[in-house]
Amino acid sequence: MKIKKRHYSLSVKLNALVIAIILALSGGLTAIAYRVNSVRVDQYFKAATASAAGTVAAFVDGDWLGDFLDMIKSDEYRELRARAIEAGDEEMIADYLKEEGWYDAYTDMCATLSLYRDRLGAIYVYTVTLEEGNGFTIIDPDENLFYIATSIPVPPEFANIRMGQRIEPTLSVTEFGWLCSAYENVFNSRGELVCQVGVDIDMNEVMAERHLFLLNMIGFAAVLLLLAVAACMGLMRCMATKPLTMLSDAAVGFADSDRLLSKDDIISLPIRSRDEIGELYQVIRAMQQRILEYLDNLTRVTSEKERISAELNIATRIQADMLPRIFPPFPGRSEFDIYASMTPAKEVGGDFYDFFLIDDDHLGLVMADVSGKGVPAALFMVIAKTLIKNRAQMGGGPAEILRYVNAQLCEGNEAELFVTVWLAILEISTGKGLAANAGHEHPVIRRGDARYELVVYQHSPPVATLEDIRFREHSFKLLPGDTLFVYTDGVTEATNANDELFGTERLLTALNRDPAAEPREQLAVVKREIDDFVGDAPQFDDITMMCLHYTGPERKNMKELTIEAEIENLDKVIGFVDEQLEALECPMKAQMQIDVAVEEIFVNIASYAYVPGKGSATVCMEWEDDPKTVSITFIDRGVPYDPLKKEDPDVSLPAAERAIGGLGIFMVKKSMDEMTYEYRDGQNVLCIRKRL
């Protein structure tokens, strides 16, 4: 788990937030306090200065100042003053003032102003006139005599001040440092404005105080900040980070545990707070409780499932064991070769095959498919299979057997299951058989060396659909070399990802890929073809197949040839027949007659049986001793044609009236001892017999 680092980032974030808030708060507070304090102090000093200026203005002698002003503005004085300044001799001005009788009053005024200055705590008290943007000094006790009538620059804020206008006190930084300056108008006894009194109060100390205050505030804020951050971090750690870390560690321990969890694994931590973390802790505990309960449940359900699955496995094995699975099943029997397989779709399926010897000469063959799937179908299958086999072993034809089984199965068939059955009973010695098809798939048959073909005919309804069904029954005959293939709809209805069905066409193609293959190999080929076709799509239905190759009873006095029915093959057929005849020491004449008969019949088959297509013919030679007799059977699957029904040609007609043709069969009839024709199972079977 990689969540260890997380809580650092959480506390860093929170601390940064706290610092920012305190900085903003203390900065704002300091600024406001500083500002309020400054304004208040400034106002106080301005008022005090203005009041001082007012006091001085009320007590100075306005009349005298008016006269003195007039005097110093006079040209005479100006000249004197200029000279005195030029000479650097202050005494010249003092002498003049004494001479003109101003000096004493001047020094008195200076003393008065000084007195006010000291009493009022000002640093400068002086008189000036402010007019037209220019200052003009009158009396300043702190200056020498040269200073009288000096033009002084007026601060910019006074630039537009007119004589007599009220002047607001100001704060300014001058060459003397911070000063608060106020001016008050001085009037003479006639109430005329004479000049202004200026009072400057030293503000340097106040300003220094103010800076100190600011520094204190900042220092205080910094200390506050540190304390707050420390407290916040401590609190965070105590209330959030630490419990969260504990919670997360405990949860990780729970989550990562690789052994079976029990109630003891529910986290237990010293968290008693009732805040969100406390709540989270309780919620996690509740969640773990639920998880454990769920696990408990799951374990129970899983073990239940395992039990059912184990039982189903046993059921599958029992079902599989019910089907004959040991091949070859009858090692002593060489008349036929049989192989069958079932691949269930679910654990247990509804398909089954069966084969059993009813007696020494009769083989029962069953291929069936119970409707539905799973356990119900399997149970039904077990009953159906047992009933069919038991009833079949009591004797009787397939229709009779199915009628009995149908009656039994219909009894109490609440689930309304039914079963399609193909049932055949084969007489092993002759290849003759009886079959009934109760709604099952069409069987596939391969006659001799021909191709596998579907045998399509009308079926009876499936077993267990209705009571009292009469099942159709038909006879068939397997000749040595024939192969029978039966299957369930799991084969033809195997579906691929595109929802296409495997179908009978693909089945026939698969079977005809190597039609001569043995039953076991054929089933493997078909299964492989189905698997290739279906791909990754799931198997919906049981896939069941059975293949029987009939070799017939071992006969020493028999030889057989199956060959394409082509005139080019005539020599081969004649060669085959002659070989046997020579071995039997057949007289020349009989051999020729037989040759003619074989030629006529084979050429007939080759020329007419499969027109316009092609097909094969089987020539089977059998012979007996005492009396020495040969019989030859011709079998083809072409158009039904009975040559015996053909009218004999009139052999008494003269040459001109003779038709060309029709002579061949006539010759055969005349030269052979016996000639029989039969059409059965879609085959022309023509047999000739000749005593040697």
Added chain:
Amino acid sequence: MLNINKTIEDKTLTVTLEGRLDTTTAPQLESELKSELTGVTTLVMDFEKLEYISSAGLRVLLSAEKIMNKQGEMKVIHVSDVINEIFEVTGFSDILNIE
């Protein structure tokens, strides 16, 4: 297997057959005869060495007989018992001039 030997002397064509006259070989004889029969008045078929005849062979004989009936005569000579029996069974012994 059928060997066909032909000799013409004056307007007499002698055809000697050796082997089997069956479905496979009959067309061979038929085409040989067709190309040779023009102007022939006597056709002699020598069956001394013929081992076998089937209906396909009979058919060729019949058509040769029909042609020769119009332009002269046809004789079959040295017929073996076995083949003669076939001729008898099929009524060919009445049609053909067998010597």
